Amino acid sequence: MDLNFTKEQENFQIEVRSFLNDNLEPQVVEKVKNGIPITKEDSERWHQKLNEKGWLAGTWPKQYGGQEWDVVEKFIFEEECGSAGAPRIVPFGVGMLAPVLMKFGSQKQRDYWLPRMLTGEDWWCQGYSEPGSGSDLASLKTSAVRDGDYYIVNGQKTWTTFAQHANMIFCLVRTSNEGKPQEGISFILIDMNSPGIEVRPIITLDGSHEVNEIFFSDVKVPVKNLVGEENKGWTYAKYLLTHERTGNANVAVSKRKIQKLKKLADDAKKNEQPLSNDPMFASRLAQIEIDLQNLEITNLRTLASVENGEAPGAESSIIKILGSEIEQDIDNLTRKSLGKRAFVNEPDALSTGYNGAEVFPKAAAYASGKYFNHRKKSIYAGSNEIQKNIISKLMLNL
Amino acid sequence: MDFKPSPERQILFDTLKKYFENEYSLSDRNIAAHSDLGYSKKAWEAMRDLGILESLIDPELDGFGGTALDISTVFEALGRGLVVEPFLEVGILAAKVLSRGNDAQKSLVKKILENECLPILAHSETDTEYSKSFVETKLSVEADGSYKISGTKRMIKHASEATHFLVTCRNTGDASSEEGISIACIPTDREGIKIDSFATIDGGRVSDLTFTNASISSEELVGELGMSYSIVSHAIDTGILAICSEALGIMERIKELTLEYLKTRKQFGVPIGKFQAIQHRMAQLLIEIEQARSSVINATIYFGDETEREKTISAAKFSIGKIGTLVAEESIQLHGGMGMTWEYDLGHYAKRLVLIDHEFGDEDFHLQKYISL
Numbered sequence: 212m213d214l215n216f217t218k219e220q221e222n223f224q225i226e227v228r229s230f231l232n233d234n235l236e237p238q239v240v241e242k243v244k245n246g247i248p249i250t251k252e253d254s255e256r257w258h259q260k261l262n263e264k265g266w267l268a269g270t271w272p273k274q275y276g277g278q279e280w281d282v283v284e285k286f287i288f289e290e291e292c293g294s295a296g297a298p299r300i301v302p303f304g305v306g307m308l309a310p311v312l313m314k315f316g317s318q319k320q321r322d323y324w325l326p327r328m329l330t331g332e333d334w335w336c337q338g339y340s341e342p343g344s345g346s347d348l349a350s351l352k353t354s355a356v357r358d359g360d361y362y363i364v365n366g367q368k369t370w371t372t373f374a375q376h377a378n379m380i381f382c383l384v385r386t387s388n389e390g391k392p393q394e395g396i397s398f399i400l401i402d403m404n405s406p407g408i409e410v411r412p413i414i415t416l417d418g419s420h421e422v423n424e425i426f427f428s429d430v431k432v433p434v435k436n437l438v439g440e441e442n443k444g445w446t447y448a449k450y451l452l453t454h455e456r457t458g459n460a461n462v463a464v465s466k467r468k469i470q471k472l473k474k475l476a477d478d479a480k481k482n483e484q485p486l487s488n489d490p491m492f493a494s495r496l497a498q499i500e501i502d503l504q505n506l507e508i509t510n511l512r513t514l515a516s517v518e519n520g521e522a523p524g525a526e527s528s529i530i531k532i533l534g535s536e537i538e539q540d541i542d543n544l545t546r547k548s549l550g551k552r553a554f555v556n557e558p559d560a561l562s563t564g565y566n567g568a569e570v571f572p573k574a575a576a577y578a579s580g581k582y583f584n585h586r587k588k589s590i591y592a593g594s595n596e597i598q599k600n601i602i603s604k605l606m607l608n609l
Numbered sequence: 610m611d612f613k614p615s616p617e618r619q620i621l622f623d624t625l626k627k628y629f630e631n632e633y634s635l636s637d638r639n640i641a642a643h644s645d646l647g648y649s650k651k652a653w654e655a656m657r658d659l660g661i662l663e664s665l666i667d668p669e670l671d672g673f674g675g676t677a678l679d680i681s682t683v684f685e686a687l688g689r690g691l692v693v694e695p696f697l698e699v700g701i702l703a704a705k706v707l708s709r710g711n712d713a714q715k716s717l718v719k720k721i722l723e724n725e726c727l728p729i730l731a732h733s734e735t736d737t738e739y740s741k742s743f744v745e746t747k748l749s750v751e752a753d754g755s756y757k758i759s760g761t762k763r764m765i766k767h768a769s770e771a772t773h774f775l776v777t778c779r780n781t782g783d784a785s786s787e788e789g790i791s792i793a794c795i796p797t798d799r800e801g802i803k804i805d806s807f808a809t810i811d812g813g814r815v816s817d818l819t820f821t822n823a824s825i826s827s828e829e830l831v832g833e834l835g836m837s838y839s840i841v842s843h844a845i846d847t848g849i850l851a852i853c854s855e856a857l858g859i860m861e862r863i864k865e866l867t868l869e870y871l872k873t874r875k876q877f878g879v880p881i882g883k884f885q886a887i888q889h890r891m892a893q894l895l896i897e898i899e900q901a902r903s904s905v906i907n908a909t910i911y912f913g914d915e916t917e918r919e920k921t922i923s924a925a926k927f928s929i930g931k932i933g934t935l936v937a938e939e940s941i942q943l944h945g946g947m948g949m950t951w952e953y954d955l956g957h958y959a960k961r962l963v964l965i966d967h968e969f970g971d972e973d974f975h976l977q978k979y980i981s982l
Contacts, residue, residue, distance in 0.1 A: 212611060212612055212613065212614065212615075212678065212906075212909075212910075213610065213611045214610055214611075214612070214910060215610070216610070283610065493980045494976060494977075494980070497976055497979050497980045498927075498976065501904070501924045501927055501928060501976075501979065502900070504903075504904070504907060504921075504924060505900040505901075505903040505904045505907070505924075505928060506900065506903070507903075508903035508904070508906050508907050509899050509900060509902075509903040511610060511612070512612045512903065512906075514610065515610040515611055515612050516612075518610060519611065519613075529895070529896050529899060532896060533896065533900070596889065598892075599888065599889045599892035599893070600885070600888065600889075600892075602892040602895060602896070603882075603888035603889070603891065603892050606892075606895060607868060607882075607888070607891055607892065607895065608868075608872075609868075609871060609872070609880075609882035609883065609887075609888050609891065
């Protein structure tokens with residue numbers, strides 16, 4: 212058993228740390244650390260800095276501008292970003308569509324779309340879920356009917372994160388009603404500025420705008436925007452989902468949040484004592500901390516098995532469930548630790564240009580909002596119940 | 610990064626696993642475990658021939674193992690076999706204490722390996738006080754420089770056949786003070802020792818030991834007078850690592866038994882494992898067992914680290930206590946009535962798993978300890 216990073220991996224860790232130290236903007240870090248949504252411009256500036264360094268798509272092959280990072284390098288980069296409070300790289304282009312294009316797209320598609328992801332010319336969003344097709348994704352109904360050199364797309368997508376920023380969407384559409392539902396799905400790329408597309412915001416219970424619904428009415432999509440073969444889209448979609456589900460442990464982010472929570476609890480008072488001395492609170496906190504330590508090792512064990520050439524099967528489902536639940540536990544305890552101050556909801560109090568009353572402690576500005584917002588973590592990217600179905604099928608063979 | 614055991618340890622684990630599957634019948638085990646002796650001398654000797662004790666003991670004392678990884682590997686295998694013979698009591702607790710003693714005491718470790726003695730640590734005193742430093746048994750200094758001990762030790766496992774007791778006692782300090790603790794290594798036929806033994810729910814016998822002015826010579830102290838807390842503390846930490854690993858082996862075996870049952874037991878015309886309500890409970894168990902394993906790996910990694918050892922050991926014991934009880938209860942439920950029978954293996958694994966939480970501090974104790982460190 213050897214849990215140490217190699218010398219090269221350690222050097223890489225130092226390089227990432229110093230890059231982050233030199234390049235992160237403090238006001239953006241402040242927002243990330245307080246869970247406040249960052250703006251499109253905040254993301255774009257950060258993407259650009261990473262791209263200049265060659266780290267926006269570190270796992271990509273060198274020929275497309277990547278560094279060919281292995282799982283451990285990817286892990287080191289993400290953990291350092293998590294600790295430092297760097298904005299998350301918006302994953303839809305570089306992290307999700309790109310692997311599909313590299314594996315299943317044409318050379319022409321790769322040459323055209325991949326560089327534009329790096330330069331930020333395209334902002335992608337993901338057209339998977341529909342009102343009637345959530346966990347049962349294969350029942351999707353949005354149709355694409357071939358008409359000469361075009362597909363005519365009609366239907367509706369929902370829960371589309373950042374569609375309000377996007378100029379492109381990759382979509383699962385129905386091209387056939389023959390056979391099993393999975394066998395009639397295709398994967399196409401649609402210009403969001405096409406006539407017939409309407410984006411409507413969905414405001415979530417915390418009042419924030421991340422997700423949207425998208426309506427397609429006779430939208431014309433060039434046939435060259437079909438990825439791979441017609442009716443093979445389900446295979447590509449599943450391939451993408453395995454990428455979506457890796458890197459969900461969020462250990463560094465959770466560790467940072469626990470440190471912040473401890474600070475809050477040291478400053479808060481209960482029974483005229485620091486809240487951190489309260490046995491009930493200390494017990495809740497310690498249990499989360501131990502769960503997180505265990506997850507850290509569970510995650511490293513998965514990485515090590517990938518590094519040693521064993522493909523991750525449903526292990527990513529285990530990580531997704533644990534990572535999401537632990538983060539939710541921390542958000543829950545953070546809310547509790549604020550007592551009555553948890554009523555406050557002033558997410559703008561951390562943005563530049565805010566001129567309302569100062570919120571104290573600052574974390575209270577969006578603590579309850581974030582708690583409610585993060586209920587999404589056990590729902591998105593395959594709900595935790597779906598992950599258990601995957602574990603049952605692939606690991607337990609039930 | 611590599612989490613795989615070394616090839617040697619993997620071979621050791623596989624050898625033991627195969628041995629328990631083929632040679633250590635659970636029905637024979639259960640008869641022995643609930644007999645007056647509490648284990649099988651025949652099985653004990655057969656397993657000693659496999660070198661299990663040597664793998665727990667340092668090379669300088671004629672063993673060939675004794676590291677945290679060796680102990681963890683062996684005890685996971687022992688857990689799979691639901692072995693009731695006194696490897697923990699003799700091979701870990703007594704051997705670790707004696708290895709810090711004088712030459713005569715060190716030679717007892719070698720005698721353990723030669724099957725010439727069976728020393729047992731007599732430390733715990735009250736049923737609900739799990740602190741490692743809780744010792745009220747009194748050590749008094751006589752005019753001639755010899756000592757006498759008086760007090761009661763409770764729930765000492767496998768004590769009735771012991772050749773020596775390693776008795777913790779104190780001459781100064783409060784009941785929970787780390788200062789003032791001594792260990793006396795005395796033959797069990799010494800005058801002034803009474804043994805009351807009891808049957809247990811999970812197999813093996815336990816005893817309450819009463820010492821009434823039992824006399825001790827100064828050569829019989831392990832370590833210096835009043836300075837032996839670190840010896841007993843380290844032995845118990847090693848014992849915690851061992852039973853946490855044992856619990857992992859038990860949980861893996863329970864997982865196998867339960868999965869097999871879910872795939873074969875049919876109701877409403879299909880294997881019950883086809884029902885989602887069952888699948889999700891089983892998937893949750895798998896997740897929890899993986900987390901339990903990670904906690905033990907973490908404790909193993911930090912075992913040699915003086916500052917982190919106790920904290921990671923407490924985190925592991927807490928995790929094992931919480932998850933172990935869950936796995937035991939859920940696996941019985943998933944087995945339905947079969948899980949309730951004496952005849953079927955599952956219940957015996959479940960009993961041991963739950964009772965492991967009562968040894969060396971339960972989940973609440975270790976959570977509090979974790980918080981305090």
